[in-house]
Amino acid sequence: MAGDPALQAVPTRSAPRNEGPRRWSPQLWAAPPAAALALFFLYPLALVVRQSFQPDSGGTSVRPYADVFASQAFRHALWTTVWLAVASTAGCLVLGFLLALVISFVPFPGAKGVARFIDVYLSFPSFLITLALLFIYGTTGIIGSFQFLTTPWGVLLAEVTYFTPFVMRPLLAAFSQLDTAQLEAASSLGARAPRIVRRVILPEALPALAAGGSLVLVLCLNEFGIVLFTGAKGVTTLPMLVYGKAILESDYPGACVVAVVNVLISVGLYGLYRVVSRRAGA
Amino acid sequence: MSIRFDSVTVAYDGNVGSLALDALDLTVEPGEVMALLGPSGSGKTTALRAVAGFVRPVSGRVLLGGRDVTDLPPYRRGIGMVVQQYALFPHLRVDENVAFGLRARRTPRGEIRQRVAEALEMTGMAAYARRYPRELSGGQQQRVAIARALAIRPRVLLLDEPLSALDAQLRSGMLAELARLHRELPDVSMLYVTHDQVEALTLADRIAVMDKARLRACGTPRELYRAPTDAFTASFVGGANLLPVTVGPGGVSFAGAELKVETGDVVAGARATLCVRPHLVGLGAGPNQLVGVVREIQWRGATHRLYVEVDGHAVMADLRELRDPPAHGESVSLHFAAEDAVLLPAGVVGDGR
Ligand SMILES: Nc1ncnc2c1ncn2[C@@H]1O[C@H](COP(=O)(O)OP(=O)(O)OP(=O)(O)O)[C@@H](O)[C@H]1O
Numbered sequence A: 001m002a003g004d005p006a007l008q009a010v011p012t013r014s015a016p017r018n019e020g021p022r023r024w025s026p027q028l029w030a031a032p033p034a035a036a037l038a039l040f041f042l043y044p045l046a047l048v049v050r051q052s053f054q055p056d057s058g059g060t061s062v063r064p065y066a067d068v069f070a071s072q073a074f075r076h077a078l079w080t081t082v083w084l085a086v087a088s089t090a091g092c093l094v095l096g097f098l099l100a101l102v103i104s105f106v107p108f109p110g111a112k113g114v115a116r117f118i119d120v121y122l123s124f125p126s127f128l129i130t131l132a133l134l135f136i137y138g139t140t141g142i143i144g145s146f147q148f149l150t151t152p153w154g155v156l157l158a159e160v161t162y163f164t165p166f167v168m169r170p171l172l173a174a175f176s177q178l179d180t181a182q183l184e185a186a187s188s189l190g191a192r193a194p195r196i197v198r199r200v201i202l203p204e205a206l207p208a209l210a211a212g213g214s215l216v217l218v219l220c221l222n223e224f225g226i227v228l229f230t231g232a233k234g235v236t237t238l239p240m241l242v243y244g245k246a247i248l249e250s251d252y253p254g255a256c257v258v259a260v261v262n263v264l265i266s267v268g269l270y271g272l273y274r275v276v277s278r279r280a281g282a
Numbered sequence B: 001m002s003i004r005f006d007s008v009t010v011a012y013d014g015n016v017g018s019l020a021l022d023a024l025d026l027t028v029e030p031g032e033v034m035a036l037l038g039p040s041g042s043g044k045t046t047a048l049r050a051v052a053g054f055v056r057p058v059s060g061r062v063l064l065g066g067r068d069v070t071d072l073p074p075y076r077r078g079i080g081m082v083v084q085q086y087a088l089f090p091h092l093r094v095d096e097n098v099a100f101g102l103r104a105r106r107t108p109r110g111e112i113r114q115r116v117a118e119a120l121e122m123t124g125m126a127a128y129a130r131r132y133p134r135e136l137s138g139g140q141q142q143r144v145a146i147a148r149a150l151a152i153r154p155r156v157l158l159l160d161e162p163l164s165a166l167d168a169q170l171r172s173g174m175l176a177e178l179a180r181l182h183r184e185l186p187d188v189s190m191l192y193v194t195h196d197q198v199e200a201l202t203l204a205d206r207i208a209v210m211d212k213a214r215l216r217a218c219g220t221p222r223e224l225y226r227a228p229t230d231a232f233t234a235s236f237v238g239g240a241n242l243l244p245v246t247v248g249p250g251g252v253s254f255a256g257a258e259l260k261v262e263t264g265d266v267v268a269g270a271r272a273t274l275c276v277r278p279h280l281v282g283l284g285a286g287p288n289q290l291v292g293v294v295r296e297i298q299w300r301g302a303t304h305r306l307y308v309e310v311d312g313h314a315v316m317a318d319l320r321e322l323r324d325p326p327a328h329g330e331s332v333s334l335h336f337a338a339e340d341a342v343l344l345p346a347g348v349v350g351d352g353r
């Protein structure tokens, strides 16, 4: 089923309907990326899906799904993944909005430099942040007495720390487009800073918040490095479960089931988020 | 409420070398419309922003109704402000835009509704209350911006080139509307920034002419137009012929011609500038005659404008549409009445406009 869209993109199918060779070119251009997409993304995805229906006992059945859904570990991981991702996204949105406000509207020396550092920060690998946090809060770290890095709160802290810049970047771009005349009009009409933020800046920032928030949500759902590096024993998310099943237990069908669920949740939550944020933005 | 600039000096970014406003002294009386007129970059907007509180003077004070507001933030000054780009809030409907200032002041709900309706009625926008700004034309958006500024019942209204984004026809309509608003709100002092002399002459009780961060002249439109005190003002408030002359007994000499004009107390032998408005120059022989060569003719419908070269100086004449306009290169005579010329003691600045 995954191959079908790719097949339709092959030019020979639809080209004869449109006369002349000039109508060919758009489809021709679309063919290589579509083929690459099919080969490197859809095909492996299809393999994963197929594997998830083939239990070790042989044949094709929904047994792996039944087994996985019945297990306590899966349900726990599912819940942990979703609440961690949602909470991290919320944290990133709030923190990112506040920081972007300060960088954009509070004149201080070096604001430009900070904004530029955000870009660099985005290129850091996620485990680096966790490592840095370990040095500060870990059991052997500078403030070693805290044990919370190995709790879900530690993961939450690390994810908020790492993903906040992903929200800030679209916000900074949006704020730089904001008409300062509007802010001035608001303040001469008697509005103080908090009201200007709520009534003038926030509505203008909604599309940027939606874009940053949906990106962070999906990234958090699939985050692996941060959870692994905090070494939180009780914190098993879906990607961790996939890793555990596939590598440690050699339960490939089970791992594939969890992976499929993870993908579906990512796509589903992302879709939901877009619908909701479009409503809010309109 | 009166607006007073008490030697207000503004420098952007602490750059004291180039001042944006250099020791401005100016008073707008209660209920008066003062136009700030000047070329681009002369500091008009800066002066307005100092009153609104968006720039802090490096020295001097701004007083509103006798109260020093120099250290007051913008939101506590109670000033209405209208700018060229309208600056409406795009996500709020027209009535919500107008209600913005009232909400910020925590006005009771019932009163907000009544005052919004009133402000929209006054600007003729009542029928558009439920629209978004993007669904309005430029002129309508500017009306909403004015309604929004008036809804808080400010006693000072600042307008920064409010009509310059509108086309010529709409502009003259809005000019009449602003004049009407001023009649309906006789207590509101208005400071009106423009670089369009017609707007200033039409609307203002007094005009302040600015140039290079300084106040050049201040007076009623009539004073500045009929009896300008310097060449810059003469050329900026209405076009002017500015002729370099030498003062003699009972008149001046220009390009070898003796012209009879009022010399006042300027001593004989001094060099001075003679200002003659183009529309007061006549074609043909007459008193105070100048002879020159036609260099350019512009037909402007109701009038012809002639550029006549007299001894190397271009003299402009606006004449009622000519049945037989002179040809290029033709030699013609121009004249003007003695009482239509003003002698300025200062030197010539450019050739006027
Ligand atoms: N935000 C700013 N930062 C630095 N310099 C500024 C700033 N705003 C204005 N200036 C400078 O101050 C001077 C006065 O500018 P101002 O905006 O008051 O002119 P203006 O008379 O309103 O001109 P215009 O008719 O073009 O609007 C100009 O030389 C301008 O370059």
Ligand SMILES: [Mg+2]
Pocket (backbone or CB within 6 Å): B044, B045, B046, B160
């Ligand atoms: Mg300006």
